[in-house]
Amino acid sequence: MIDLNEEQRQAIIEHPDEPLRLTDSATKKSFVLLRAELFDRLKGLLYDDGEFSPSEAYPLLNEMAAKAGWNDPSINIYNDICPEVKP
Numbered sequence: 001m002i003d004l005n006e007e008q009r010q011a012i013i014e015h016p017d018e019p020l021r022l023t024d025s026a027t028k029k030s031f032v033l034l035r036a037e038l039f040d041r042l043k044g045l046l047y048d049d050g051e052f053s054p055s056e057a058y059p060l061l062n063e064m065a066a067k068a069g070w071n072d073p074s075i076n077i078y079n080d081i082c083p084e085v086k087p
Contacts, residue, residue: 008033 004012011020012033019034041060065071 008020008022019032019038022031022033023029024031041056044056069075
């Protein structure tokens with residue numbers, strides 16, 4: 001396990017609900033730092049352990065859609081534009 005440095009800790013404080021992009025200055029490779037509980041939720045999508053069910057991703061997808069504004073009542077107008085494609 002590697003401890004966070006002060007710059008990383010401050011970035012987490014400033015953006016607590018967002019994954020952080022890190023760059024290795026020596027290799028110029030990019031990495032993503034995210035909370036362990038979020039990684040655990042995504043792990044089933046990343047690794048084929050034979051036990052993943054797509055329904056496991058629904059809560060995370062709903063959370064992401066809500067953050068993107070898809071639960072905003074003002075977008076319901078799109079249901080009226082194309083009524084044959086109802087959810």
